Amino acid sequence: MDRIWAEVLRPAQLTGAGRPIFHPNEIECQLVDGVEMQLETVPNAPSFRNVVVILTTHRIVCVDENSKNAGAIALGAVCRVFPPKKTLKSMFVASRMRIQLWTKNGSVADGANSATESAIVLVMIFRGQTSSDSFISKLGEVIEAKAWEADIKNVRVVAQQSIAGGPAGNSHSVRGPADQLGSVPLVRKLNPAMAGVSGILRKEKEQLDEADKNLQEAFSDLNALMSKAKEMVSLAERMRIKLLAAPSQQMSAADDEEMGKQEMQDWLLSVGIVSPVTKESAGALYHQQLARQLADFVKVPLQKSGGMLAMVDVYCLFNRARGTELISPEDLLQACTIWASIDVPVAMRRFDSGVVVIQSKSHNDEEVSMRLEILVKQPDAMRQGISATDAARALGLAPALAKEHLLAAEMRGQLCRDDGADGLRFFLNILVQVDITKAFQ
Amino acid sequence: MDQFKMPYFYNYPPYFTLQPVKDTRDKQVQLWKELILKYCKNYKIFIINLDEEFPLFVNSSIERKLSHEARELFLGALVTEGKAEWLDKGHRKCLILWRTITDWANLILHFVKENGFEDGVMTLDEIRTGDETRGTDIAGIDRTVLIKALRVLEQRGKAAMFKGTSADDEGVKFSA
Numbered sequence: 062m063d064r065i066w067a068e069v070l071r072p073a074q075l076t077g078a079g080r081p082i083f084h085p086n087e088i089e090c091q092l093v094d095g096v097e098m099q100l101e102t103v104p105n106a107p108s109f110r111n112v113v114v115i116l117t118t119h120r121i122v123c124v125d126e127n128s129k130n131a132g133a134i135a136l137g138a139v140c141r142v143f144p145p146k147k148t149l150k151s152m153f154v155a156s157r158m159r160i161q162l163w164t165k166n167g168s169v170a171d172g173a174n175s176a177t178e179s180a181i182v183l184v185m186i187f188r189g190q191t192s193s194d195s196f197i198s199k200l201g202e203v204i205e206a207k208a209w210e211a212d213i214k215n216v217r218v219v220a221q222q223s224i225a226g227g228p229a230g231n232s233h234s235v236r237g238p239a240d241q242l243g244s245v246p247l248v249r250k251l252n253p254a255m256a257g258v259s260g261i262l263r264k265e266k267e268q269l270d271e272a273d274k275n276l277q278e279a280f281s282d283l284n285a286l287m288s289k290a291k292e293m294v295s296l297a298e299r300m301r302i303k304l305l306a307a308p309s310q311q312m313s314a315a316d317d318e319e320m321g322k323q324e325m326q327d328w329l330l331s332v333g334i335v336s337p338v339t340k341e342s343a344g345a346l347y348h349q350q351l352a353r354q355l356a357d358f359v360k361v362p363l364q365k366s367g368g369m370l371a372m373v374d375v376y377c378l379f380n381r382a383r384g385t386e387l388i389s390p391e392d393l394l395q396a397c398t399i400w401a402s403i404d405v406p407v408a409m410r411r412f413d414s415g416v417v418v419i420q421s422k423s424h425n426d427e428e429v430s431m432r433l434e435i436l437v438k439q440p441d442a443m444r445q446g447i448s449a450t451d452a453a454r455a456l457g458l459a460p461a462l463a464k465e466h467l468l469a470a471e472m473r474g475q476l477c478r479d480d481g482a483d484g485l486r487f488f489l490n491i492l493v494q495v496d497i498t499k500a501f502q
Numbered sequence: 503m504d505q506f507k508m509p510y511f512y513n514y515p516p517y518f519t520l521q522p523v524k525d526t527r528d529k530q531v532q533l534w535k536e537l538i539l540k541y542c543k544n545y546k547i548f549i550i551n552l553d554e555e556f557p558l559f560v561n562s563s564i565e566r567k568l569s570h571e572a573r574e575l576f577l578g579a580l581v582t583e584g585k586a587e588w589l590d591k592g593h594r595k596c597l598i599l600w601r602t603i604t605d606w607a608n609l610i611l612h613f614v615k616e617n618g619f620e621d622g623v624m625t626l627d628e629i630r631t632g633d634e635t636r637g638t639d640i641a642g643i644d645r646t647v648l649i650k651a652l653r654v655l656e657q658r659g660k661a662a663m664f665k666g667t668s669a670d671d672e673g674v675k676f677s678a
Contacts, residue, residue: 446515477526481566488516488673493529500509500533501540
């Protein structure tokens, strides 16, 4: 990115797979590729070419996917938008949209106030495959919605609550925007209704009521559920934190209950992609963006399962995390196929038997092969061999995957099989090591 | 006849399952070929009948036995190598040549010379079970193998076979 652009755009962070990292509560709305950005107000400024522009409820994020550079414009800084003129000419040339930004002392400001002036004009030229129309109309909507202002208010409310002695509530909304709000005047107000044990109890009850209301509203119809998805995620997060805190208070709880809690926590954790990539928002870029989001998502489950997951499991986990924006198996396969052409740390792999899995690139068969070798060299295994189930237990994998590893090891000549009365079992391949000149004596 | 000592891998279950991977299977076939020849030589077995149980192909201590497919494959491999011959088109009976026909012919010739039968006459049964051959390697030779070996000697002009009235008195005249 050229220096001038580094001044205009705020730095934006990307995930390992090249997707922007969103702020809490930020939701992506529209994607458009092949955009050229120019600065109209700075003469001879170099343009920022071929970027993917992601419109969110809070920002316009510009990502150069080749160099993994990214920058963002806070929507609060947008002063005016000049949509492209609809003329006959616009049918034949790339459409251009001009955006005027608020500035303060020559640099881009956070939002409008008395000290700001409007000086910088950005030009976005849409040269890509995706149409600019939906982007422009969506931009109008999000600027109208002013989601970032709601966030700021939220933070104020939370800050006041914590002073009044209430629980911190939605802890992650405090991060980020709060840092910039150090100067917000906080009124220390002692509310008698909130004081004492009865106050805490009342507070608890209010929270329960609210959670109840959320649940009821959410399930009243599917549309409502979609719009409530974000609140559901934060509710899940709150419940998880609560569960996490609970065991320390009730050490006497039965063991199986503990197990249940652990399980519950895992479930709640897996409900979690706040801003899923959708066909509506990404359009033609859908599969590519989905591929990147999936790559980021599978990192944690992959680690837990020893570097390899069956495609079926990934499909289930991913859709559970997406909540309402489910994807089809076809889309998942397409997204995985795209991995080969973009720089991500995971890969799809098809075994000879046709089983398809996702594995991290750092995962290597040598390690599995070493563990299998140790397994089959145990005295019991030398006598009776190991089944796919035994291998699955020892490697912490699904039996189907363990079997693939066994078959792969057999192909390498490391193992050999016994197809006896007990089903298919695998043994260390001592046959290939036999010295035929010494074997018969 | 000494008890045959089985190689250690005879008790390894995979030895009895036909291996699907080529390298492993090649080695397995090689080990079986060797074992069949050594075993038959030890017990002077000349014919393996696939329709009957053959003790080598069943290991009751680990409850494994060779499948029919595997038996035919291993014997077939011996046939390709010239160390066995199918006796029928259906591949049910297999003649195991743990000594080649030429070696048998040479062995008979050696016996003839050692024992002064250079111009003698013997019946086939005498050679197989007679007093003269008792204690030598020739004793107990299979009839089919013997005839094949004598034909080799005939071709070299060292023997002439003749037929009697019945199968019992088929004979051979040596002219070594």
